[in-house]
Amino acid sequence: MTDIVRPLSRRLFMSLAASAALVPGMAFAASSAESYVSKVGNGVIAAARNNSVSQFRSLLRSNADIAAIAIYSLGPYRKSLTADMKSEYYGLVENYIAKVFQQNAKKLAGEGLEVKGTSDAGDSVLVKSVLNFGGGGTVPVTWRLVKRGGGFRIFDVNVDGIWLASTQKTNFVSVLKKNNGQMSALLAYLRQ
Amino acid sequence: MVRAVSNRKSVQVRRMLACVCFAALFALLPGTASAERQNDKAAFKGTQLSVKPIEERGKKKKLAKAYKPDPTMRVIIEPAATVPGVDVVDGVQVPKDLNESGPSDEGDVPGDLVAETEDPLEGLNRVVFGFNQVVDHLVLEPSARIYRAVIPRPVRTGVTNVLNNLATPITLTNDILQGNPEAAANTIKRFMVNSTLGIGGIFDHATGLGEPLHYEDFGQTLGVWGVGSGPYLVIPILGPSNPRDASGMVVDTAVNPMTWILYDAPLWQKSIPVGTQIVVSREAILDDYDNLRKNSPDLYASVRDLYAQKRQAEIANEAAGYNPGSGVNSLPPSMVPQTLNPY
Numbered sequence: 118m119t120d121i122v123r124p125l126s127r128r129l130f131m132s133l134a135a136s137a138a139l140v141p142g143m144a145f146a147a148s149s150a151e152s153y154v155s156k157v158g159n160g161v162i163a164a165a166r167n168n169s170v171s172q173f174r175s176l177l178r179s180n181a182d183i184a185a186i187a188i189y190s191l192g193p194y195r196k197s198l199t200a201d202m203k204s205e206y207y208g209l210v211e212n213y214i215a216k217v218f219q220q221n222a223k224k225l226a227g228e229g230l231e232v233k234g235t236s237d238a239g240d241s242v243l244v245k246s247v248l249n250f251g252g253g254g255t256v257p258v259t260w261r262l263v264k265r266g267g268g269f270r271i272f273d274v275n276v277d278g279i280w281l282a283s284t285q286k287t288n289f290v291s292v293l294k295k296n297n298g299q300m301s302a303l304l305a306y307l308r309q
Numbered sequence: 310m311v312r313a314v315s316n317r318k319s320v321q322v323r324r325m326l327a328c329v330c331f332a333a334l335f336a337l338l339p340g341t342a343s344a345e346r347q348n349d350k351a352a353f354k355g356t357q358l359s360v361k362p363i364e365e366r367g368k369k370k371k372l373a374k375a376y377k378p379d380p381t382m383r384v385i386i387e388p389a390a391t392v393p394g395v396d397v398v399d400g401v402q403v404p405k406d407l408n409e410s411g412p413s414d415e416g417d418v419p420g421d422l423v424a425e426t427e428d429p430l431e432g433l434n435r436v437v438f439g440f441n442q443v444v445d446h447l448v449l450e451p452s453a454r455i456y457r458a459v460i461p462r463p464v465r466t467g468v469t470n471v472l473n474n475l476a477t478p479i480t481l482t483n484d485i486l487q488g489n490p491e492a493a494a495n496t497i498k499r500f501m502v503n504s505t506l507g508i509g510g511i512f513d514h515a516t517g518l519g520e521p522l523h524y525e526d527f528g529q530t531l532g533v534w535g536v537g538s539g540p541y542l543v544i545p546i547l548g549p550s551n552p553r554d555a556s557g558m559v560v561d562t563a564v565n566p567m568t569w570i571l572y573d574a575p576l577w578q579k580s581i582p583v584g585t586q587i588v589v590s591r592e593a594i595l596d597d598y599d600n601l602r603k604n605s606p607d608l609y610a611s612v613r614d615l616y617a618q619k620r621q622a623e624i625a626n627e628a629a630g631y632n633p634g635s636g637v638n639s640l641p642p643s644m645v646p647q648t649l650n651p652y
Contacts, residue, residue: 185418220600240419257627263419272419278622279615283423287614291607306606 151232153269154244154260158230162248164218165225174215182263182270183211186282189272192290197300206300209307217281224256224276241272248276426617427540434543438609441548445591453591465592467511472586473522474503474510479561483525487533495520527564528557532624541613549616 164172187210227248244260261273273282296302477500484493499515539552605611
């Protein structure tokens with residue numbers, strides 16, 4: 118009996134130690150992404166209810182990876198962005214996104230956000246959630262997060278099947294295509 | 310000999326016990342979340358998260374260069390000259406941490422989740438799109454505005470409900486073809502409740518009874534079966550499509566009982582359900598489409614992108630009306646399924 122118990126105890130101890138090291142780490146990463154989304158989502162709902170561009174801008178500044186979104190939105194014209202333009206371009210992109218959120222405030226002014234689960238998309242983390250409206254209506258919202266500096270930043274948001282950064286890229290690339298890839302034309306468009 | 314067999318057995322018993330312990334351990338550890346939450350996670354389609362502990366992530370050199378907010382650097386919003394593109398609005402506090410250098414390399418910018426839409430017929434499509442815009446300006450949009458102005462909201466809701474109820478055979482057929490019995494049961498229950506208590510579908514009592522609306526078509530079914538969309542097409546009057554969705558529309562027309570009920574009817578009578586559907590659908594997106602027209606530098610490209618994304622989400626049941634956990638979910642009261650996409 119003791120012959121069976123001793124090695125088993127060692128194995129059990131080792132498995133416990135391995136599980137203690139690995140599983141809580143994974144669970145922590147998933148739950149931290151979910152709690153982060155929950156916090157930001159409630160901020161978005163509050164900003165949408167107030168229909169406030171400044172609140173959206175504040176949320177973006179604190180939580181979105183504006184630089185990555187701005188570069189992604191250039192599509193095949195990334196090389197057109199020179200170092201001296203970056204500062205102005207990032208600011209204008211932040212302003213543009215805040216206005217897009219404000220224009221869609223009615224669709225985001227729900228009663229609460231319920232996080233439904235997390236999955237790994239390789240270069241990012243997807244957190245699925247549901248925006249609850251009164252009367253039992255819901256809209257699915259998926260948040261695409263990137264890992265930055267030991268935490269998360271929002272890279273894209275999918276509201277009811279539409280990715281906002283992807284849509285923004287379509288618009289920016291259209292402007293650049295019409296103007297032979299001139300960044301000055303895109304900056305002029307964003308200043309409007 | 311007996312001793313050797315006994316030793317082998319004891320080794321096997323130890324291995325089995327160790328396996329059981331492992332299984333029990335992994336089953337118990339995530340037990341802090343509620344049962345409902347676990348069900349949602351279990352039903353969640355996609356790769357489960359596999360992320361390194363936070364301490365390990367912080368050690369990466371690449372991440373150290375990445376955009377890093379500093380919560381201590383919060384200041385009242387800067388004048389536009391200092392922080393480009395930012396105006397002083399409401400005096401709301403905005404943290405001054407906008408990274409001006411950007412991601413350190415291309416690897417810091419995530420890739421596309423949305424596949425680029427093939428559009429080899431772009432030249433022809435743009436011509437048809439232009440024609441559709443003229444028809445929209447002259448006929449569809451004014452009709453939708455008149456419909457909104459003249460018909461009170463409760464009546465419009467009733468018309469929408471009737472159209473949704475009439476679309477039941479299409480949704481039910483596709484629920485079954487997609488192998489989704491839960492959604493099919495929901496569709497049948499909705500039809501029975503709304504056709505009786507809801508007086509021919511005018512009132513949607515089924516949603517209140519926990520049977521919310523969802524919508525399926527044969528284009529989605531083909532997508533579920535793994536059929537690719539094919540190249541982007543703009544169809545006269547009907548708008549954006551592709552070979553998969555266009556052929557789906559033909560099948561749905563054949564499945565629709567109204568097609569056969571009105572088979573021998575004069576053209577004007579046949580046009581009533583389709584015409585009503587087009588006007589109702591156009592009215593539902595009046596505001597969104599106004600915004601799109603106003604803000605899109607290239608309306609054609611925007612519509613193409615939105616159509617592809619929306620269909621992808623509908624096929625994956627990730628648009629409104631679905632919950633990956635339960636198969637169906639509720640649509641917001643203001644939303645109307647786009648049986649004919651007026652874009």
